[in-house]
Amino acid sequence: MAKVKKQPRPKAETPKGFRDYFGADVTARSEMLQNIAQVYHRYGFDALETSAVETVEALGKFLPDVDRPNEGVFAWQEDEGDWLALRYDLTAPLARVYAQFRNDLPLPYRRYAMGPVWRNEKPGPGRFRQFYQCDADTVGAASVAADAEICAMLSDTLEVAGIPRGDYIVRVNNRKVLNGVMQVAGVLDPSDPEKFAAERGIVLRAIDKLDRLGLDGVRALLGAGRKDASGDFTDGAGLGPEQAEIVMAFMTAKAPTAEATLATLGGLVQGAPVGIEGVQELETMAELLAAQGYAADRIDIDPSVVRGLGYYTGPVFEAELTFEILDEKGRKRQFGSVAGGGRYDDLVKRFTGQSVPATGVSIGVDRLLAALREKGRMGAQAQGPVVVTVMDRDRMADYQTIVAELRAAGIRAEVYLGNPKNFGNQLKYADRRNAPIAVIEGGEEKERGVIQVKDLILGAEMAKEASLEEWKARPSQFEIPRSDLVAKIRDILVSQRG
Amino acid sequence: MAKVKKQPRPKAETPKGFRDYFGADVTARSEMLQNIAQVYHRYGFDALETSAVETVEALGKFLPDVDRPNEGVFAWQEDEGDWLALRYDLTAPLARVYAQFRNDLPLPYRRYAMGPVWRNEKPGPGRFRQFYQCDADTVGAASVAADAEICAMLSDTLEVAGIPRGDYIVRVNNRKVLNGVMQVAGVLDPSDPEKFAAERGIVLRAIDKLDRLGLDGVRALLGAGRKDASGDFTDGAGLGPEQAEIVMAFMTAKAPTAEATLATLGGLVQGAPVGIEGVQELETMAELLAAQGYAADRIDIDPSVVRGLGYYTGPVFEAELTFEILDEKGRKRQFGSVAGGGRYDDLVKRFTGQSVPATGVSIGVDRLLAALREKGRMGAQAQGPVVVTVMDRDRMADYQTIVAELRAAGIRAEVYLGNPKNFGNQLKYADRRNAPIAVIEGGEEKERGVIQVKDLILGAEMAKEASLEEWKARPSQFEIPRSDLVAKIRDILVSQRG
Numbered sequence: 001m002a003k004v005k006k007q008p009r010p011k012a013e014t015p016k017g018f019r020d021y022f023g024a025d026v027t028a029r030s031e032m033l034q035n036i037a038q039v040y041h042r043y044g045f046d047a048l049e050t051s052a053v054e055t056v057e058a059l060g061k062f063l064p065d066v067d068r069p070n071e072g073v074f075a076w077q078e079d080e081g082d083w084l085a086l087r088y089d090l091t092a093p094l095a096r097v098y099a100q101f102r103n104d105l106p107l108p109y110r111r112y113a114m115g116p117v118w119r120n121e122k123p124g125p126g127r128f129r130q131f132y133q134c135d136a137d138t139v140g141a142a143s144v145a146a147d148a149e150i151c152a153m154l155s156d157t158l159e160v161a162g163i164p165r166g167d168y169i170v171r172v173n174n175r176k177v178l179n180g181v182m183q184v185a186g187v188l189d190p191s192d193p194e195k196f197a198a199e200r201g202i203v204l205r206a207i208d209k210l211d212r213l214g215l216d217g218v219r220a221l222l223g224a225g226r227k228d229a230s231g232d233f234t235d236g237a238g239l240g241p242e243q244a245e246i247v248m249a250f251m252t253a254k255a256p257t258a259e260a261t262l263a264t265l266g267g268l269v270q271g272a273p274v275g276i277e278g279v280q281e282l283e284t285m286a287e288l289l290a291a292q293g294y295a296a297d298r299i300d301i302d303p304s305v306v307r308g309l310g311y312y313t314g315p316v317f318e319a320e321l322t323f324e325i326l327d328e329k330g331r332k333r334q335f336g337s338v339a340g341g342g343r344y345d346d347l348v349k350r351f352t353g354q355s356v357p358a359t360g361v362s363i364g365v366d367r368l369l370a371a372l373r374e375k376g377r378m379g380a381q382a383q384g385p386v387v388v389t390v391m392d393r394d395r396m397a398d399y400q401t402i403v404a405e406l407r408a409a410g411i412r413a414e415v416y417l418g419n420p421k422n423f424g425n426q427l428k429y430a431d432r433r434n435a436p437i438a439v440i441e442g443g444e445e446k447e448r449g450v451i452q453v454k455d456l457i458l459g460a461e462m463a464k465e466a467s468l469e470e471w472k473a474r475p476s477q478f479e480i481p482r483s484d485l486v487a488k489i490r491d492i493l494v495s496q497r498g
Numbered sequence: 499m500a501k502v503k504k505q506p507r508p509k510a511e512t513p514k515g516f517r518d519y520f521g522a523d524v525t526a527r528s529e530m531l532q533n534i535a536q537v538y539h540r541y542g543f544d545a546l547e548t549s550a551v552e553t554v555e556a557l558g559k560f561l562p563d564v565d566r567p568n569e570g571v572f573a574w575q576e577d578e579g580d581w582l583a584l585r586y587d588l589t590a591p592l593a594r595v596y597a598q599f600r601n602d603l604p605l606p607y608r609r610y611a612m613g614p615v616w617r618n619e620k621p622g623p624g625r626f627r628q629f630y631q632c633d634a635d636t637v638g639a640a641s642v643a644a645d646a647e648i649c650a651m652l653s654d655t656l657e658v659a660g661i662p663r664g665d666y667i668v669r670v671n672n673r674k675v676l677n678g679v680m681q682v683a684g685v686l687d688p689s690d691p692e693k694f695a696a697e698r699g700i701v702l703r704a705i706d707k708l709d710r711l712g713l714d715g716v717r718a719l720l721g722a723g724r725k726d727a728s729g730d731f732t733d734g735a736g737l738g739p740e741q742a743e744i745v746m747a748f749m750t751a752k753a754p755t756a757e758a759t760l761a762t763l764g765g766l767v768q769g770a771p772v773g774i775e776g777v778q779e780l781e782t783m784a785e786l787l788a789a790q791g792y793a794a795d796r797i798d799i800d801p802s803v804v805r806g807l808g809y810y811t812g813p814v815f816e817a818e819l820t821f822e823i824l825d826e827k828g829r830k831r832q833f834g835s836v837a838g839g840g841r842y843d844d845l846v847k848r849f850t851g852q853s854v855p856a857t858g859v860s861i862g863v864d865r866l867l868a869a870l871r872e873k874g875r876m877g878a879q880a881q882g883p884v885v886v887t888v889m890d891r892d893r894m895a896d897y898q899t900i901v902a903e904l905r906a907a908g909i910r911a912e913v914y915l916g917n918p919k920n921f922g923n924q925l926k927y928a929d930r931r932n933a934p935i936a937v938i939e940g941g942e943e944k945e946r947g948v949i950q951v952k953d954l955i956l957g958a959e960m961a962k963e964a965s966l967e968e969w970k971a972r973p974s975q976f977e978i979p980r981s982d983l984v985a986k987i988r989d990i991l992v993s994q995r996g
Contacts, residue, residue, distance in 0.1 A: 404650070
């Protein structure tokens with residue numbers, strides 16, 4: 001027989017830009033998603049889980065994030081010729097599902113969805129090509145009551161996820177107010193919607209860069225243009241100083257109270273019906289939210305919210321975490337945005353030709369988890385199982401009986417299943433597993449009807465700081481009757497948590 | 499400006515072979531996975547979530563299912579040239595992760611994983627290209643105590659998932675016993691493992707077809723070969739009648755007790771060390787399981803388990819649901835397999851060159867859910883929210899306050915967000931939402947400090963069968979003080995459940 005040609009071994013590597021999640025990272029996210037789902041459910045939203053794969057045709061070619069226009073999808077061609085791709089968000093599949101099943105779905109249709117999405121972009125530090133999204137959307141409700149509801153739900157969700165009141169703020173803005181401002185500033189002509197499209201594009205991109213460029217940078221882009229540090233020149237929208245100031249006044253209209261903010265905005269859009277409508281929408285939302293007890297400490301009208309204004313068509317909202325963290329250079333900065341959304345009324349139209357009103361929010365689950373980790377609000381490590389050691393290889397049935405009793409009592413427990421020859425290895429294993437307790441039953445103990453119990457948490461503490469007297473007074477290893485196994489182990493676990 | 503060319507509208511269609519899950523189907527699966535995860539966790543298994551995407555190189559080209567050798571993966575080439583693919587199961591990623599992180603992982607490493615996998619196969623009725631798997635594996639434990647543990651855990655898992663004892667059986671077999679049988683039957687020569695490889699392949703394929711061909715069909719394939727109904731002839735393994743009978747005796751060795759079964763198997767493999775080792779492994783597993791209280795009504799030694807024998811290297815297990823259902827032609831049949839697994843010792847070797855023992859199980863979550871549905875053990879429809887109707891468009895804040903109170907009390911509730919003009923549409927909506935209660939507050943009620951409550955469940959019952967007297971005695975719509983809202987709604991919800 002011919003020798004089999006030796007194949008080179010495959011590399012054991014996570015593909016570039018992807019990552020694996022272990023243990024507590026998986027369960028913490030799963031618990032957070034469950035908690036969020038409960039809030040969504042209570043608000044009357046129904047779960048929807050679409051497949052990860054869509055036809056490229058249904059997905060469309062354009063991604064919603066204004067700041068990442070070039071990013072792509074993972075796509076491949078079927079044998080029969082259709083192109084398929086992994087979903088890049090949860091909104092495009094919702095649009096497809098709503099168009100496909102609209103005769104069977106309630107109207108309005110409130111749905112939530114959670115799961116991974118994929119972006120075919122260049123991987124970078126902290127930038128992954130697969131990540132979780134967690135969305136809630138209402139399709140078919142034109143009233144801003146739907147937007148207010150989403151904001152209230154977002155506030156509840158953040159608190160349920162572990163962000164206390166005061167550590168976050170949901171900020172609300174409205175694209176129609178900006179349209180009114182643009183009309184007053186002379187770059188939007190209601191009688192000829194296509195006119196000044198280029199200028200408006202520059203205005204939108206300029207205000208979207210507020211975070212990065214600051215007010216002066218935006219002002220330059222609204223006017224003649226701006227030269228950046230490298231000397232590159234970016235053309236501006238060509239607004240005169242007065243026109244530009246109207247846009248600037250919009251972005252900085254935030255006042256101490258919603259009433260004052262709305263009054264300022266109302267003043268800015270005088271004579272522009274679309275802007276007046278936008279201010280009224282914000283007023284209605286503020287009223288509805290106040291009626292439900294959501295004050296400005298939770299949800300606030302804030303025209304400095306500029307992200308997504310280019311994409312959304314009415315109310316826009318963003319949830320920011322307001323506590324400070326240290327960035328990679330040790331400087332204090334606010335944690336920033338963890339969720340965003342707004343009204344988008346044209347998504348279903350691609351499929352059906354009919355405009356369907358829709359509004360929704362997307363929570364960045366992984367960022368929210370990172371925030372909780374920063375605040376130390378997440379158990380850094382999950383507790384490991386009670387480890388039952390194997391003293392006598394032939395008595396595996398005895399050890400299995402011990403774990404079975406513990407598990408039946410709801411206690412996480414396992415038998416050491418490696419080679420039991422070296423007992424030190426078994427304790428090292430228990431250590432690596434974060435085991436709170438090790439159980440030891442040698443032949444001699446078996447005969448006397450007892451077992452040895454090792455409190456590994458106490459043991460670790462004692463090893464750090466205890467005096468000899470303390471060692472004697474609080475032994476971390478002791479003998480208990482075999483018949484007391486479950487009760488004693490439970491006692492120790494409770495004392496460890498105290 | 500040039501007219502924009504009209505693009506044809508995209509089709510709103512789930513891609514072929516994929517499907518969408520709505521509402522209760524999503525939450526039922528999610529709850530089942532949570533319950534299963536709790537059992538896995540209690541057994542000391544840690545969660546692992548790998549990315550959906552792997553390099554084709556790491557994935558390998560071969561799928562584990564013997565009965566679907568031609569099925570492929572969804573793959574695409576990166577710009578830089580690497581080929582990536584969607585995972586087709588959860589075992590291949592485990593092998594990659596274990597090889598990659600083996601220095602940081604505990605040894606043995608118990609892990610569980612749950613999530614979708616993708617198969618690029620021809621879609622057919624009931625055959626989807628994305629489905630859920632839910633796996634638990636122990637890597638690095640050579641002892642069959644690890645296999646016994648998996649079987650015990652599988653039994654616990656099925657019960658937690660809602661399959662009562664008596665409605666399922668975990669069957670255990672062992673590939674080594676079959677190897678012993680093949681040695682005795684003359685198609686395995688321990689001194690020349692390559693010899694008779696073709697014959698053994700035919701034997702494996704033959705017994706794998708037991709379900710479909712029956713004993714006589716398998717016997718024919720073990721011998722000279724078999725002509726099927728279409729006249730096609732399949733070559734047999736060429737065993738003589740006596741040799742074939744040894745293999746047949748193996749498959750039918752199941753006796754009323756495990757002891758009797760093991761005695762029969764022991765007799766069959768006399769003189770074949772590998773077979774004797776296999777029988778001993780089954781004996782050890784039976785002892786360990788008995789010590790933990792798992793009797794033959796839950797886990798049984800059964801050599802008729804032939805699925806996966808070609809893939810696994812030691813113990814093989816399969817969980818079957820034993821209750822009968824009606825198939826599509828109205829005939830009674832057992833529901834069948836919902837989980838399978840076994841020992842596979844060579845998976846990591848591809849990467850590292852070192853053989854690492856491993857054993858595990860994979861639960862077919864969607865099949866398990868289908869089984870619960872068949873048995874009527876799953877709420878056919880989740881209860882909808884309390885629907886607060888909108889009588890007066892200008893008093894949206896009042897209605898929002900009502901839902902906010904209900905939600906704060908943990909009651910699922912929503913305001914009708916569609917166009918409120920037609921009240922009939924609002925009640926139709928409540929019906930489509932499976933709403934248990936509709937709340938109505940007109941201006942006149944508002945003034946009097948009352949609200950109308952409509953018990954939609956009672957209403958539907960009464961509409962079906964009630965007499966006029968009953969209608970009067972148990973009105974399904976009545977007035978309550980606004981201040982009693984939460985208490986009364988809760989009472990009605992409780993009475994509906996009773």
